[in-house]
Amino acid sequence: MTQAEIKLCSLLLQEHFGEIVEKIGVHLIRTGSQPLRVIAHDTGTSLDQVKKALCVLIQHNLVIYQVHKRGVVEYEAQCSRVLRMLRYPRYIYTAKTLYSDTGELIVEELLLNGKMTMSAVVKKVADRLTETMEDGKTMDYAEVSNTFVRLADTHFVQRCPLVPATENSDSGPPPPAPTLVISEKDMYLVPKLSLIGKGKRRRSSEEDATGEPKAKRPKHTADNKEPIPDDGIYWQADLDRFHQHFRDQAIVSAVANRMDQTSSEIVRTMLRMSEITTSSSAPFTQPLSSNEIFRSLPVGYNISKQVLDQYLTLLADDPLEFVGKSGDSGGGMYVINLHKALGSLATATLESVVQERFGSRCARIFRLVLQKKHLEQKQEIPKTPDHAPSRTFYLYTVNILSAARMLLHRCYKSIANLIERRQFETKENKRLLEKSQRVEAIIASMQATGAEEAQLQEIEEMITAPERQQLETLKRNVNKLDASEIQVDETIFLLESYIESTMKRQ
Amino acid sequence: MAGNKGRGRAAYTFNIEAVGFSRGEKLPDAVLKPPPLFPDADYKPVPLRTGEGEDYMLALKQELRETMKRMPYFMETPEEKQDIERYSKRYMKVYKEEWIPDWRRLPREMMPTKKCKKGPKSKKAKDAGKGTSLTNTADVLKKIEELEKRGDGEKSDEENEEKEGSKEKGKEGEEEEEDDAAEQEEYDEEEQEEENDYINSYFEDGDDFGADSDDNMDEATY
Numbered sequence: 001m002t003q004a005e006i007k008l009c010s011l012l013l014q015e016h017f018g019e020i021v022e023k024i025g026v027h028l029i030r031t032g033s034q035p036l037r038v039i040a041h042d043t044g045t046s047l048d049q050v051k052k053a054l055c056v057l058i059q060h061n062l063v064i065y066q067v068h069k070r071g072v073v074e075y076e077a078q079c080s081r082v083l084r085m086l087r088y089p090r091y092i093y094t095a096k097t098l099y100s101d102t103g104e105l106i107v108e109e110l111l112l113n114g115k116m117t118m119s120a121v122v123k124k125v126a127d128r129l130t131e132t133m134e135d136g137k138t139m140d141y142a143e144v145s146n147t148f149v150r151l152a153d154t155h156f157v158q159r160c161p162l163v164p165a166t167e168n169s170d171s172g173p174p175p176p177a178p179t180l181v182i183s184e185k186d187m188y189l190v191p192k193l194s195l196i197g198k199g200k201r202r203r204s205s206e207e208d209a210t211g212e213p214k215a216k217r218p219k220h221t222a223d224n225k226e227p228i229p230d231d232g233i234y235w236q237a238d239l240d241r242f243h244q245h246f247r248d249q250a251i252v253s254a255v256a257n258r259m260d261q262t263s264s265e266i267v268r269t270m271l272r273m274s275e276i277t278t279s280s281s282a283p284f285t286q287p288l289s290s291n292e293i294f295r296s297l298p299v300g301y302n303i304s305k306q307v308l309d310q311y312l313t314l315l316a317d318d319p320l321e322f323v324g325k326s327g328d329s330g331g332g333m334y335v336i337n338l339h340k341a342l343g344s345l346a347t348a349t350l351e352s353v354v355q356e357r358f359g360s361r362c363a364r365i366f367r368l369v370l371q372k373k374h375l376e377q378k379q380e381i382p383k384t385p386d387h388a389p390s391r392t393f394y395l396y397t398v399n400i401l402s403a404a405r406m407l408l409h410r411c412y413k414s415i416a417n418l419i420e421r422r423q424f425e426t427k428e429n430k431r432l433l434e435k436s437q438r439v440e441a442i443i444a445s446m447q448a449t450g451a452e453e454a455q456l457q458e459i460e461e462m463i464t465a466p467e468r469q470q471l472e473t474l475k476r477n478v479n480k481l482d483a484s485e486i487q488v489d490e491t492i493f494l495l496e497s498y499i500e501s502t503m504k505r506q
Numbered sequence: 507m508a509g510n511k512g513r514g515r516a517a518y519t520f521n522i523e524a525v526g527f528s529r530g531e532k533l534p535d536a537v538l539k540p541p542p543l544f545p546d547a548d549y550k551p552v553p554l555r556t557g558e559g560e561d562y563m564l565a566l567k568q569e570l571r572e573t574m575k576r577m578p579y580f581m582e583t584p585e586e587k588q589d590i591e592r593y594s595k596r597y598m599k600v601y602k603e604e605w606i607p608d609w610r611r612l613p614r615e616m617m618p619t620k621k622c623k624k625g626p627k628s629k630k631a632k633d634a635g636k637g638t639s640l641t642n643t644a645d646v647l648k649k650i651e652e653l654e655k656r657g658d659g660e661k662s663d664e665e666n667e668e669k670e671g672s673k674e675k676g677k678e679g680e681e682e683e684e685d686d687a688a689e690q691e692e693y694d695e696e697e698q699e700e701e702n703d704y705i706n707s708y709f710e711d712g713d714d715f716g717a718d719s720d721d722n723m724d725e726a727t728y
Contacts, residue, residue, distance in 0.1 A: 016574045018581040036615055049581070052618050055607045056579045065613055073613040089566040093559060112570070112577065155727055163610050177613030232610065483554050483564050 001029055001079050004412040009082040011419045016085060020045065024053040028063060028077035035074050060114035061236060064122040071176045084239055086415065086489045092240050095156065103145040105129065107156070107237055115160050115234040118148060122195050130199030138198040146197050152188045155241045155276075159187050191230045244280040247497055248272075251341045254348075255322060259314070262303065266311055267323065269296050270336055279475055281504050283339040289330025305331075320344050339501045346404050346498035349491060353407060370398050392503050401502055408495040422481040429474050434469055439463055578605035 001009075014022040027043050028034060034042075040050045054075055057063035062082055065075050088111050096104035105125040110116060116124075122144045129139040151157045161180035168269060248271045256264035273296050274285035293465055294308050303311075312334055315323035321340045327333035347370065355363035369375050375396040439462050463471075484501070554560075574580060609617055 009691055015571065017579055019583050020581045021579075051618055052581060055612065055616055056581065058612065059579065059607060067613075073615060089563040089572060092566055092570075093563050096562075097559075108570075112573065114579075174614070176615065180613060232608075234608075234611075253709065356549060357547070359549060478568075479564060480554065482567050483560060486560070486563055486567065487554060 002409060002412070004409055004416065005079060005083065008228070008412050008416045008419075011081055011416055012082055012085045013062075015419070017053075017289060020200050021053045021056050024050055025057055025062065025077055025082065028075060029079045029082070033066070033074040033076040035072050039075065041239050065177055067175065067177050067179070073177045073482050074089065083412075083492075087239075087242075087493070090246070090489070091237060091239070091432065091485060092252065094242060094245060095151070098156075099147050099151060101129065102144055103151060106144070106148055106151060110157060110235060110237045115236045117228060117230050117232075117234055118145075118191065119195055119228055119230050121235065122148060123197070123199075126197070126199030127202070128199070131203050138200070138372045141195040141199075147195070152190050152235075155188055155237050155238055157188075158238040158241075159189065160236050162186075163232060191233055193229050195229075203296050227316060240280055243493070244275070245495070246493060247280075247338070247342070249337070250345055250494065251322065251338075254341070254345060255315075258320065259318070263311055263315060265292065265298065265301060266308065269298065270291060270323075270334065272296070274336070278338075281501065283501070283505060284324065284335045284337045286331040287326045287335050290332040290334065291330050293334070294331075342494075342498040342501050345399065345494050347400055349409060349494055350398075350400070365400065369396050370400075373397060401499065404495050404499055408492060408499065411488050411492045411495065415485055415492075418481050418488070422478055425474060425477055425481070429470065432467060432470060433474070435467075436463060576602065578603050 006026060009029055010022055010026045013025045017025075022040060023043055023045065027039060031042070036047070036050065036054070039045075039054075040047045043050070045053075054063060057077070058065065058075075061078070063075050063077050065073050067073050091111060092104055092108045095107035099106075102125065106121055106130055109121050109124050122141050125144050126139045126141050129144070130137070133139065148157070159182060161177045161182040164181060169429055198472050248268070249287050251271065252264045252268045254265045268292060270285065270288055273292070278285045288308055290305075290312055293312070294305055297303070297308070309332065312323065312325075312332060316325040316334065320335050322336050322344070324337050325332060329350065351363060351367055351370070354366045374397045439459060443456055443459055607616070
């Protein structure tokens with residue numbers, strides 16, 4: 001792990017889980033696999049806190065454990081998984097576009113909690129949706145369940161490995177740690193549950209005038225005592241499936257930019273057909289015949305078979321080689337060259353960076369060298385075959401993999417800088433922010449108890465005009481920094497996908 | 507390569523002028539200090555993308571940040587003791603649900619073993635079926651002892667683990683973990699209760715009003 005990655009992981013862990021979890025997590029990322037007591041000793045943290053931190057990290061799939069010989073359990077951090085926390089908004093938003101608010105909240109809950117049982121998710125999401133609905137309306141569990149099943153069917157959520165069922169007649173002491181297993185066929189299997197119920201509204205502050213903390217309220221009286229029907233069956237978001245979706249999105253939009261809408265729709269259709277049949281790390285999709293593609297085009301897309309064939313030929317002939325022709329049966333067999341597509345996307349990213357950072361001339365040189373593979377500064381033909389330095393020619397070339405790695409490393413650094421700057425800006429204005437929050441809270445409570453306009457005005461004036469200006473500026477800056485983080489993460493995704501795809505082929 | 511050094515001046519295979527400095531000129535000085543912290547960029551960066559999706563993701567990101575801080579997974583660092591213990595601080599603590607992991611999925615050493623101050627209530631009843639009558643009496647005595655103290659029930663885990671070691675029963679693991687889950691939920695609630703008659707909602711400033719906001723709060727927060 002590079003220093004830049006470790007730094008970024010540290011910032012992410014600290015922001016999401018606090019300093020203690022950050023300390024333990026970063027320590028594991030740095031040192032690799034370690035047992036409990038060594039972690040406590042090396043980090044100077046109490047055993048109790050290390051345990052809690054590890055529980056949190058394991059719950060969120062950031063740390064895994066393994067039993068080594070002599071019963072020693074060792075814990076290992078997953079650095080790349082920590083970095084995925086940057087992408088949470090994108091995952092949630094994608095779920096929203098595909099499965100609307102219900103899907104969005106399901107994925108959000110799973111990401112916020114690491115793993116949950118289906119019944120817990122359904123209940124929580126139903127409650128949350130009910131909060132947003134009009135008075136008197138509630139969200140039925142069945143509807144949430146249906147969306148959950150759809151997410152499982154399309155592999156956006158998956159089951160976590162299970163604790164093996166222990167037999168009661170086990171002789172000897174139980175193992176120091178369970179070995180979790182899951183079989184391929186069970187991974188998306190939804191348990192048969194009959195979840196009946198509706199979402200419940202939390203009591204609003206009007207009814208509950210004293211504003212008691214939740215502890216005082218009777219804690220879910222009936223629910224806790226009921227046995228959980230799917231106890232032990234946990235679900236998590238399947239990030240790889242989301243990544244496959246992002247990759248498909250990137251390819252489709254690249255085709256749309258380069259050619260036209262119709263071509264991109266054809267490519268989208270082909271990718272959709274290959275979703276389940278092709279593994280996400282394959283270099284190209286399974287061959288699809290032109291006939292099949294024609295039949296699978298979206299309803300309402302009225303192009304004739306001949307036009308489709310023309311488009312396919314055009315796509316296959318394009319130098320970018322996103323689509324390839326692999327045979328002639330069935331009207332022509334076509335594949336999507338996933339690896340080549342990722343390479344093109346990574347290259348385009350590099351070109352764009354060169355252009356924006358060094359100017360058009362440099363970009364032109366860069367593109368030329370890429371195209372010709374090896375270029376000399378002045379195209380001279382070598383005169384003598386020996387290796388004398390005065391007559392040796394040095395050629396320039398672009399090593400895409402190296403360049404991609406270097407740019408990726410820079411991206412990690414960039415995001416770390418963005419986060420640090422954002423934290424700095426927030427800290428600088430901490431006093432003002434707290435004041436503003438207090439004022440807002442007071443106004444809210446006064447509005448709730450029906451205060452006059454004049455009184456509200458008075459409270460609002462507690463924040464002076466220059467202070468308001470300052471707050472506006474702060475908000476603008478923080479928004480910009482946050483938006484930048486999201487965009488840099490998109491670049492990270494493209495580069496990482498390309499690098500991963502290349503490494504798998506070597 | 508060394509052989510050519512004596513043959514007059516070295517000839518470059520590339521046009522030296524094009525690189526930036528002419529022949530004969532001194533090469534630039536060696537760099538003696540690190541590059542500037544904020545180097546001047548020749549070109550301004552491209553503006554960020556805007557749009558519905560981007561705006562939504564931005565709002566999501568900021569909301570998630572706030573939500574995560576309120577979740578039980580966020581471990582607060584215990585603050586240093588202040589000079590004067592502010593009275594209002596007691597009532598300003600943000601209520602956080604306690605999170606109990608599913609112990610069945612975790613290594614056994616993960617279970618906390620710190621001494622508890624308050625004992626569990628019906629814990630030992632389950633143990634009745636396991637031991638001899640002697641152990642039962644010991645259990646009851648222990649239970650009475652624990653009930654006199656306050657705290658969480660984690661000690662029972664420790665005791666059970668000790669017993670486990672001595673009795674070597676494979677079955678216990680599963681049973682006691684179920685107990686734990688039930689137990690800890692019970693006394694968590696009690697733990698949160700203050701030991702006095704003050705209504706928790708009474709506090710001096712408007713800090714906590716509205717601070718426990720809905721999950722669906724749309725306002726962007728920093």
